[in-house]
Amino acid sequence: MPKVTPFRAVRPTRDKVGLISSRPYHHYTQAEREARLDNNPFSFLHIVNPGYKYHKEISGPDRYELVKNRYQEFREDHIFIQDEKPNYYIYRLIDSEKHVFTGIVAATSLDSYKSNLIKRHEETIAHREDDFKEYLETVGFNAEPVLLTHPDNSALAEIIKEVTQDRPEYEFTTTYRDTHYLWTLDDEILLKRIQEEFSSMDHLYIADGHHRSASAYQLYEELRKKNPQHTGNEPYNYFMSYIIPESNLKILEFNRLIKDLNGLSKEEFLIKLDNSFRIQNRKSTYYRPLEKHQFSMYLDGEFYSLHLRKLNFKIENSLSHLDAQVLYKTVLEPILGIKDPRNDQRLDYAHGKKGMPHVKGLVDSGAFKVGFGMVPASVEEMKNIANEGLTMPPKSTYIEPKLRSGITIYEY
Template identity: 60%
Template sequence: MAKIIPFRAVRPTRSKVGLVATRSYESYSQYERDSRMSYNPYSFLHIINPGFKYDKQITGKERYTLVRNRYLEFKEDEIFVQDEKPSFYVYKIEDRKGQVFNGIIAASSAKDYENNIIRKHEDTLEHKEELFKTYLKTVGFNAEPVLLTYPDNPVIADIIKEAQKEFAIFEFTMTYRDTHYLWKIDDEEHIATIQKEFEKINTIYIADGHHRSASSYLLSKDENASEHDSYNYFMSYLIPESDLRIHEFNRLIKDLNGLSKEAFLIKLDSLFRIENRGTTPYKPSKPHHFSMYLDGEFYSLYLRKTIYKFENVLEELDAQLLYKTILQPILGIEDLRNDKRIAYMDNSNEMYTIKTAVDSGEYEVGFGMVPATIEQLKAIADNDLKMPPKSTYIEPKLRSGLTIYEF
């Protein structure tokens, strides 16, 4: 059974929240970060990039200490305030494409992660886990929730709807034209009901935030936390499975591994039925079908299922299938995480991003696929298997600095 608890969030004042909130640090270019910090003294980027103040690149433990200092300054200047009562927080996002996401920000149990109640579908890197654990221990807070998903629950849905009838604590629109809303649930009866409903749920799944979850778990072990110690929990945003959006990442390859175009197509023919689709962008519509852009033309690749057999649920995932049939045996790409010959693009512009990248000469061939399903994600996690890197592009994308969980 899943355990979540309310917490006393530290959050921006209503007047500053739109200025404080940021996307994830890695999603900005250096130019974007510098521009935002130059003109917005309230941006959360000032906290996580403290070296900007000194016009210096600062790394390691020194940076972590300065992050802590900037955070305390935001609290001292009352840019951040802390709620008096432990609460759950209803968080709603309406993005520019008209998608709506509703969920609850809460503190989830590191023990649930250890006991596989919170399940993962991606591998994590040990050095990154340790690095982020040290970061968390030094700064003393979570500023971006881990995205978790749970089976749709009508009782929880009704409480969320009830909370949204009240005046929102936050309501603001970002430059990406997505609008964010936050409501507080501090009524003890509603809190108890939400907790009881989650206790009925045997399994919840990490949608995004595998390294943050793993690092929070390591931190709880390091601190020898008691059952009620804040180190035993990490901030999460829990949304029902029906609200989760899973998109694909397209693959771009720099060369054909020494093969001519003709030789490459002949090798593909052994496992795929190939059709030339000409210059019109083609996007596949079924599992085990791929699109390919090569030498100015689009192709459809249909797997010959009478030849290729699936051994487990991971092998049925298209990202894994593409790797096992083309990327590894034909194009010679062994390490999907570190090989410099492969790049990944989300599907925001569908096949046009592939065409542009290949036409530029930077890449030789590009592949598109249909997205994974929530059922595949869960089945892979349930079987303790791991997806290849960049198998899923998950929405919603959350903002940093809206609610903060302190240790």
């Protein structure tokens, strides 16, 4: 059964947590990053963007070494401290739309991941997996937990309710109007009860963070083989996770953007699409699909609705029912020649929070030739695909919550 344990997190001091926490680096525009770096010396962005100190963009291994240096400076200045005892951490996020996410930050066994007790549903992009493994090995810490989920559990809910009656260790609101709370939990009885509840579950499911977990697993395999005194208790045997019930998940779609039509004219492309879809030209009218197997397409200044011709498409399993897979099997692979969505540089993604208007803007700019939108996958689809041992194409789901970096840190 899945092994989920408490750990000694490295955390900001209470007075600075609101200043330190940041969204992931790539979630900011350059102007937003620079504003925060210019005006907030405690932002976690100073750690992950170490070239700012030298007014220079730095990438690759050189950047990783500098990230390690900046992090150690924060540790040496006691901006970060490490808990003396292992804890579970109850984390609650209330977003600007008043959606409440509450779960447990913990260390999850990579042996459980290896044994498929932590089920995966999505393919990773190979170079991102390799890059992040190298990053973890160099910097020696991870500041963004993998999002795991489980069926709603009344015993865990009761423990969380009990713990959250007390004052949280952290409580702060961001400029994005999200409010964050963190409670530390080191009571031996409650720690044991939580661990027993997780160990009684058949599986946990990765909701978000497939690259982070895959990279952590790569690092685990490498360090395990290098260590003749390996015991299974070393920090590299685990990865930091945020574990929430299924009912808390919020799933959005990832839209697809393609840079060219694979040598086809617009008319030739539409004719090929007609074999698989009932097509309607919506002109300049924005179209958003409402049901499974319906797609929005933006091409040459116009929106189209694409409805799958189900008699021409064979659904064999949970994966082939998934809209991202339908699009891949009917359009991306056979018509546009995208054989490897993990690595093809002609394919890119835009998450559903930005919507098709964002896709339209990118196509109109000339950066892409065509864009596709779809409805979000469901939790049940995600679980069914994982249970059948299948994997979705990369970027099939955009899942919230998205936690901020630098609130709990796991050291290797």
